[in-house]
Amino acid sequence: MRKMKTFWLVLLAVVVAAIFLLPLVWMLSTSFKNDFEALAGQMNFIPSKPTAENYIKGLTGELMNVPITRWIANSVSVGMIGTGIVMLIDSMAAYALARLTDLPFRKTLLSLFIASLMIPGVLTFLPMYMEFNALGLINTYAALILPYSAGAFGVFLLYQFFASFPKEIEEAARMDGANKWQIYARILLPSAVSIMVTLGIFTFMGIYNDFVWPLYATTSPEMRTITAGIAMMAQGSYTQAYGKLMAMTTIATLPVMLIFIFGQRSFVRAITQSGVK
Amino acid sequence: MLKSSWQSRLSSSLFVLPYLICFSAFLLFPILYGIYISLHNFELLSTDQQYVGFAHYVKIFTPGTYLNSLFFRGLWATIQFVVYSVPLLIVVGLALALLVHYLPRKIQGLFRTFYFLPYAISASVMTAIWLMMFDTNAGFINSLLMKLKITGIPWLTGQPWSWIALVITTLWWTIGFNMIIFINALNEVPEDHYEAASIDGAGAWKKFAHITLPSIRPIILFIMITSTIASFNIFAQPFLLTRGGPGDSTKVLLMNVLDQAFIRKEVGSASAMAIVMALLIMIVSVVQYRLTYARKE
Numbered sequence: 399m400r401k402m403k404t405f406w407l408v409l410l411a412v413v414v415a416a417i418f419l420l421p422l423v424w425m426l427s428t429s430f431k432n433d434f435e436a437l438a439g440q441m442n443f444i445p446s447k448p449t450a451e452n453y454i455k456g457l458t459g460e461l462m463n464v465p466i467t468r469w470i471a472n473s474v475s476v477g478m479i480g481t482g483i484v485m486l487i488d489s490m491a492a493y494a495l496a497r498l499t500d501l502p503f504r505k506t507l508l509s510l511f512i513a514s515l516m517i518p519g520v521l522t523f524l525p526m527y528m529e530f531n532a533l534g535l536i537n538t539y540a541a542l543i544l545p546y547s548a549g550a551f552g553v554f555l556l557y558q559f560f561a562s563f564p565k566e567i568e569e570a571a572r573m574d575g576a577n578k579w580q581i582y583a584r585i586l587l588p589s590a591v592s593i594m595v596t597l598g599i600f601t602f603m604g605i606y607n608d609f610v611w612p613l614y615a616t617t618s619p620e621m622r623t624i625t626a627g628i629a630m631m632a633q634g635s636y637t638q639a640y641g642k643l644m645a646m647t648t649i650a651t652l653p654v655m656l657i658f659i660f661g662q663r664s665f666v667r668a669i670t671q672s673g674v675k
Numbered sequence: 676m677l678k679s680s681w682q683s684r685l686s687s688s689l690f691v692l693p694y695l696i697c698f699s700a701f702l703l704f705p706i707l708y709g710i711y712i713s714l715h716n717f718e719l720l721s722t723d724q725q726y727v728g729f730a731h732y733v734k735i736f737t738p739g740t741y742l743n744s745l746f747f748r749g750l751w752a753t754i755q756f757v758v759y760s761v762p763l764l765i766v767v768g769l770a771l772a773l774l775v776h777y778l779p780r781k782i783q784g785l786f787r788t789f790y791f792l793p794y795a796i797s798a799s800v801m802t803a804i805w806l807m808m809f810d811t812n813a814g815f816i817n818s819l820l821m822k823l824k825i826t827g828i829p830w831l832t833g834q835p836w837s838w839i840a841l842v843i844t845t846l847w848w849t850i851g852f853n854m855i856i857f858i859n860a861l862n863e864v865p866e867d868h869y870e871a872a873s874i875d876g877a878g879a880w881k882k883f884a885h886i887t888l889p890s891i892r893p894i895i896l897f898i899m900i901t902s903t904i905a906s907f908n909i910f911a912q913p914f915l916l917t918r919g920g921p922g923d924s925t926k927v928l929l930m931n932v933l934d935q936a937f938i939r940k941e942v943g944s945a946s947a948m949a950i951v952m953a954l955l956i957m958i959v960s961v962v963q964y965r966l967t968y969a970r971k972e
Contacts, residue, residue, distance in 0.1 A: 404779060411774055411782075418847065421804050422792070426806060426813055439813040439821075487694040494690035500679040500774040501687040507695070514702055516960065518908060520929060521953035522702060524936050524946050525709035531720070548701035553694060593875055607797035608912065614937065629799035632806055634917055640807045647800040658795035662788060668850065670859045 425651075427454070429644035436641040452645035461642055462619060462627060466649060469624040474653065476542045476623060477606040483543070484601045485594055488552030493582045495553070496560035497568065508557070511550040527614055541615040542623065546605050552597045555668065559593045560586060596668045599661040603654055624650045706944050709946050717943035724943075731947035745935065746948050747767045750929035750955075752913075756927060757906040764902040765895060767846055768853030773883075776861045783852070787858065791851030798848075798911035806831070806916060829921075837917045837925050844912055849905065853898050860894040861887070885956060896967040900960055907956050928952055 418618050423443065427438050429452055431445045459465035497507050530541045562588060573582050587594070609625035616622050622630065628646055636643050658665065713732070716725040734742040745843050793801065808815045809830035817828055830840040868886050877885070888895075910929040913919055919926030932952065936945035 407774065407777055408779070408782070410849055411778055411786050414771070414774065418790055418793065420815075421808055421847065424808065437813045439818050441815065441818045483697075487697060490690045491694035494687055498690065500684050501691065502684055507691060511698065516957060517702070517706070518953045520908065520932065520949045520956075521707040521709060524932075524942060524949055524961070525705035525712060526701065527936075528712060528717075528942060529705060529708060544697070545701050547694075547697035550698070561890050569968070578690070582690070601680045603795065607795075609797055609799040612931075625797040625799045628797075628803055629915060632799065632803045633918075637806070638810070638813075640810075641814070643803050646808065647803050650800050651796050654795050655792070655798070658792070659788065662791070666855050669855055671897040 406648055415498045421650075426648055428640050429648045431641045433639060433641055436644075437638065438580050452632065452641045453649070455642065456649065461636070461646075462631060464619040464622070464627075466624070466646055468620055469622050469627045470649065470653075472539075472542070472621065473606050473623040473625065473650075476539060477602045479539075480543045480546045480605045481598050481602045482545050483485070484552050485598055486548070488597070489556050489587065489590070489594065490582065492553050492560050493586055494555035497563075497581075497586070498578065510529050511553050514550045515554065523611070526611075530615065536615055537617045537621050539621075542612055544620075545611060546601070546608075552601065555671065556590065556593065558671070559590055563589065564654075592664070595661070596664040599657060599664050600668045601666075603657065606654055704893055709950060712943055712964055713946035713950055715943045717941075717946070719940035719942050721940075725944070731944040732951070734944070735947060735951055739928050742944055744946070745931050746928070746951065748923060749931035750928060750952075752772065752923070752925055753907060753909060753927045753929075756841065756909050756913075756925075757903060760845055760906045761899065761902050761907075763842060763846060764850065764853055764906070765898055767851050768898060769895070771850065771854040772857030774784050775858055787855070790854055793853040796848075799915065801844065801848045802911055802915035805840070805847075809840050809916070832916050832921050834921060834924055837921060841909075841912045841925060842914065844916065845906075845909075853902065855892060856898060857891070860891040864890040893967065896963070900963040900967070903963065904956060904960055907959065 427443045427445065430448045430450065432447065432449050432451065435447065436444060446622055455461050456466040459468075491511075495504060498504075501507075526545055527536075530536050535541045567585060568581055571585055576584070579670075606623075609623070609629050612623040614627035616626060619627075624646075626642070628650055631643060631646060656664060709939070714726060714728060716723075718724075731742065734740045735746045737743055770792050775783055778786060807813075809817075811817060811827060811829050811832065814830070816830065817826070820826070820828065828836055832837045864887060865907050868890070869882055872882050872886055892946075907927065908932075909927050913925040913927050914930055917925045919930055929952070932945050932948045935948060936942045
């Protein structure tokens with residue numbers, strides 16, 4: 399009786415999993431089809447004449463004037479630099495807010511940062527564009543990186559962690575003559591490695607996957623990020639060139655998919671720890 | 676106790692300073708600048724600005740003006756999406772969580788990953804995939820339906836199909852997030868409550884209705900709030916999949932705001948629309964938070 403129930407449950411789970419994975423498998427399959435076959439309206443997962451042409455054209459820059467490797471490089475470097483900045487400045491701020499009781503306006507700043515989590519992106523999007531435009535920074539890496547540094551999510555996540563860190567260890571270090579910077583760098587940061595990794599994965603994926611801001615903040619093909627580039631392709635002359643489009647989306651998806659699968663535990667933790675209690 | 680000399684306060688401040696600068700430059704300043712822009716006739720890529728006070732706001736709320744119809748037609752499309760998507764985002768998320776929760780422990784992680792996987796991909800990649808899946812002539816979905824003798828459903832160019840397509844893609848893409856939170860909540864329902872109910876002879880449905888649901892009610896409300904906010908911010912799916920069509924039926928508010936700014940180049944009135952939209956979102960979330968809080972008391 400119980401075994402039977404489990405069997406049906408697993409069967410249901412498999413069917414649902416197939417539905418969830420089907421679009422991704424179909425993406426991979428279509429990326430190896432030529433234009434004719436990709437538009438034939440068939441349901442064959444194995445291409446009748448498999449071809450790597452879509453990938454080659456994308457990688458050599460034949461599709462969008464720029465090799466797609468450039469877009470990937472843009473996305474990965476913008477994501478890594480942005481993530482680095484966020485991890486550094488958020489951890490410093492969280493340390494001060496959680497541990498340095500003589501910080502002026504500590505409570506006010508903390509409430510201000512937490513309240514900012516409620517601000518919808520639509521409120522800052524246009525003025526941010528106008529700000530970067532006025533500074534002459536549209537279509538630069540600065541425009542692709544800096545806006546992500548203002549988010550308070552990391553400050554909030556790390557604040558919770560640092561606030562629960564045992565006082566005794568910190569006191570002992572101070573007795574030994576350690577200053578604030580040494581306590582931050584040698585005691586608190588090393589203890590926060592796993593939560594920092596969580597923040598890193600979360601931030602990198604957020605920057606890498608954003609496409610609306612980079613779509614408007616860049617104007618030349620070589621400055622596009624991969625996600626903005628794909629949005630341009632899908633809106634422009636490649637709307638129905640599914641083979642080519644899917645080769646590009648497959649390339650775009652690989653880095654985040656790998657990070658996501660290997661960092662999933664961390665990712666889940668960030669979601670469940672950030673306020674749901 | 677820490678001695679609180681001015682040197683110490685200064686060195687403490689230095690730790691917050693880098694983030695505070697970024698926060699001020701890329702969050703606080705844009706908000707204030709946005710309010711300033713919204714009070715002017717402000718053109719994209721032009722230095723001409725003329726103070727107009729609250730004129731843009733007045734127009735948004737004056738029936739018959741262009742801004743009024745732009746704003747409220749967009750808002751209507753957005754609200755439709757919220758109404759269609761939020762109940763499903765809650766129910767399907769909970770259903771998937773229950774499914775994973777009752778699987779044998781060894782394979783829970785695997786299936787959780789399967790259902791959560793689409794969440795990892797970018798909105799633009801996600802829409803490109805579904806552009807292909809929903810293609811009227813060559814798409815996978817219509818090829819599949821052809822086998823059932825259903826032909827040529829205009830998923831992205833006809834109604835009600837376009838709303839259905841937008842909801843399906845949104846579910847596929849984001850439901851993993853809600854599922855994760857529900858799984859977490861289900862794991863925290865005390866096991867002995869179920870055992871006590873079993874002794875009393877309660878069936879699976881009774882246990883779900885009388886133990887599970889009441890225990891996870893705060894989480895359901897939390898999901899309702901976050902899903903409503905997320906659906907209010909809908910942009911990528913109609914922007915890339917239906918392009919606001921058929922007609923203007925799926926042209927959501929955020930699309931109208933960006934069109935006003937980047938196509939008609941009127942950033943002043945676009946900013947006013949953005950601010951009213953942001954206020955609406957914040958009011959809705961505060962009201963929902965209040966409701967959650969009131970029920971907890």
